[in-house]
Amino acid sequence: MADLSTDVLIVGAGLSGAVVARRLSENGIKVICLEQGVRHNREDYRGRHRDWEIAALGPWHASPNVRRNPADYPINDTESAMKPLMFNGVGGSTILYGAHWMRFLPSDFRVRSLDGAADDWPITYSDIEPYYNQVDIDFGASGIAGDPAYPSHPDYPMPPLPINIWGEKVAAGHNRLGWHWWPGSNAIASRPYQGRYPCVQRSTCGYGCNEGAKASVDITHWPIAESLGAQLITEARVSRITHDRYGRATGAIYKGADGVERSVAANTTILAANAVGTARLLLMSHSAKYTAGLANASGLVGKRLMMHPFTRVVGFFDEPMESWQGHWGQSLYSLEFAETRADVGFIRGAKWNLGPSGGPLHAAMFSADGRLKAGEDLHSHVKEWVGRTAIWGISCDDLPEEDNTVSLDAELVDADNNPAPKLTYKISPNSEAILKFNKARATESLEASGAYKTISNDVMPEYGWHPLGTCRMGTSSDNSVVDQFGAVHDVENLYIVDGSVFVTGSSVNPAATIAALALRAADSIIKNRK
Amino acid sequence: MILEDLEAQPILTSHQRECLAVVADKILPRTPEMPSASDLDLSNTLVDKVLQSRPDLVEPLRKLLDLRLASPESLTLADLNTQDIETLFQVVAGAYYMDPTVRRLIGYDGQRALTLPRSGFGAEELLIEMMESPPRYRAC
Incomplete structure (x- = not known):
């Protein structure tokens, strides 16, 4: 006899779990969500305090291995060339994300057909397009439609945020070069919107938004879901997904804040714990019936991990621009080199997003050569940086490879003695070529925009913002874990709705696509119940 | 280490x-x-502010300093391992750039709330x- 029972159990109260919980609740379905973290109050965030930068390097760091909150589980990333970033709590990683709100390009769904590598998705851009349109509204995105890098789509519900002085310089520079740019689309309010305040340009989006201008699902989705009856249980760490003797998913076992283990029985169980957490949980849920882990008939659970290898190019300008202000968030983006090009020696590409400079400690802790500056060099470096720099972030479309994995670590455990995940990830030669090419082009971009100097890294391993792909979608259990709606092929009543299901990763930020796919999965669940 | 523990003893000794x-x-x-850092008396009030925000840095900092108490003048940054450098820079630079005088001198007045232009x-x-x-997107 289970301790709790429900129609639908969701594991994880982050972006995808919240989208599904809201949609199901709006359709009268009883939902329980188990979340290992806690609820955060906007007043907790340090953005409006003098210690914001030092706090960002500790308790508000995006790496669970640095942050080490009670809600976090450790991750063995010693064999991973990119270090995973995420947040555990109500809102999940939307608490700390930059809210860059980007649609995948149509070609992202057809990599095998167009470029002869990786795989095609079982869906196309047009299948997901209506859901992109809806999540733009649900999350309150700001931006301007009409970007020629995309098929036409309805305008965003709010106008774009200011691109600021450094954005104007780079926009002009790109016009001179004949290169693409577009005002940043962000899930950040530029006007009062559904109870949210507009952005105040404090530039501390990455450490929690004090105003609630940034769309994090603790404010955009959970209040609606809970008002309609969804039950959100925090500090509830799930240790396994249960199944009956026929192999059908039946719910989950979790341990609460009081240390007591409890069970939830559910007609449908939905995993929304991100590409690391979901794969980990499925592998932890092995049983006599599912010896290789739950949902793993394909052998692909935990494989094909993608991480969006990342680097930055920093441009230094003569004039003061107050570039510690702004949104972070993207001032503007460029997809000039996002699509496959002939004669560059690699396929796919990178997305660039232009951001502000950060504060003085951020400058002091930046190193392009692996060594921090000290003495007079540090003084001059910080003075030169603060307020006078603009930064291109370069996110690389890494293709899925079965040797890049999430597995269970043999020794490392979380606070409840559950095995920690281990990441094994190498940056492929194709990704290295993408990074090298784009770093050189971004340097040209900033120079054409008036920068008198640039500095950059080859790759920034600590910026592994986007773990994806560890439970890919496809047409059968021969080649995939879930179908196009997130239903697990070989385990009835079990769905996956987070970034695990991605077939390829694109180069753009995945939040809007995760949200759109989760909404599509929720509609499928609703339809199949009627 | 939690804040209550810090309050029960001096965060750092005078040495x-x-x-x-x-x-x-x-x-x-x-x-x-x-x-300089000393001109600001960084090792007292300013550092305490950092360590109040970052109690996780207290123990690593104490260990690092205790090993160098006898002859801090002879220390070079090249003597330190990556983790110690990270700790030291977070504490020292974190404290230094919180100081209002320093901020004024580098032209930084902190993260302010601004009104969006209409x-x-x-x-x-x-x-x-x-x-x-x-x-410019590829049709498919």
Whole structure:
């Protein structure tokens, strides 16, 4: 006899779990969500305090291995060339994300057909397009439609945020070069919107938004879901997904804040714990019936991990621009080199997003050569940086490879003695070529925009913002874990709705696509119940 | 370590503070334009502010300083391992750049709340060229 029972159990109260919980609740379905973290109050965030930068390097760091909150589980990333970033709590990683709100390009769904590598998705851009349109509204995105890098789509519900002085310089520079740019689309309010305040340009989006201008699902989705009856249980760490003797998913076992283990029985169980957490949980849920882990008939659970290898190019300008202000968030983006090009020696590409400079400690802790500056060099470096720099972030479309994995670590455990995940990830030669090419082009971009100097890294391993792909979608259990709606092929009543299901990763930020796919999965669940 | 533990004992001893002052000046010395860490008395109130925000740094900092108490003057940053450098820079630079005088001297007045302009996003004219360009996505 289970301790709790429900129609639908969701594991994880982050972006995808919240989208599904809201949609199901709006359709009268009883939902329980188990979340290992806690609820955060906007007043907790340090953005409006003098210690914001030092706090960002500790308790508000995006790496669970640095942050080490009670809600976090450790991750063995010693064999991973990119270090995973995420947040555990109500809102999940939307608490700390930059809210860059980007649609995948149509070609992202057809990599095998167009470029002869990786795989095609079982869906196309047009299948997901209506859901992109809806999540733009649900999350309150700001931006301007009409970007020629995309098929036409309805305008965003709010106008774009200011691109600021450094954005104007780079926009002009790109016009001179004949290169693409577009005002940043962000899930950040530029006007009062559904109870949210507009952005105040404090530039501390990455450490929690004090105003609630940034769309994090603790404010955009959970209040609606809970008002309609969804039950959100925090500090509830799930240790396994249960199944009956026929192999059908039946719910989950979790341990609460009081240390007591409890069970939830559910007609449908939905995993929304991100590409690391979901794969980990499925592998932890092995049983006599599912010896290789739950949902793993394909052998692909935990494989094909993608991480969006990342680097930055920093441009230094003569004039003061107050570039510690702004949104972070993207001032503007460029997809000039996002699509496959002939004669560059690699396929796919990178997305660039232009951001502000950060504060003085951020400058002091930046190193392009692996060594921090000290003495007079540090003084001059910080003075030169603060307020006078603009930064291109370069996110690389890494293709899925079965040797890049999430597995269970043999020794490392979380606070409840559950095995920690281990990441094994190498940056492929194709990704290295993408990074090298784009770093050189971004340097040209900033120079054409008036920068008198640039500095950059080859790759920034600590910026592994986007773990994806560890439970890919496809047409059968021969080649995939879930179908196009997130239903697990070989385990009835079990769905996956987070970034695990991605077939390829694109180069753009995945939040809007995760949200759109989760909404599509929720509609499928609703339809199949009627 | 939690804050209550910190309050039960001095965060740093006077010897540790003296050592930190010497080391901090190696990272942020006096220049014609900028004060040194010691000029700001960084190793006292300013460092305490950092450690109140970051109690996780207290133990690593104490260990680092205790090993160098005898001769902090002889320390070079090359002597330190990556983790110690990270700790030291977070504490020293974190404290230094919280100081209002330093902020004024580098032209940084902190993260302020600003009103969004109502006049547009700022590059409407420049965007026309992009708007007029042909579709660039690959049809498929």
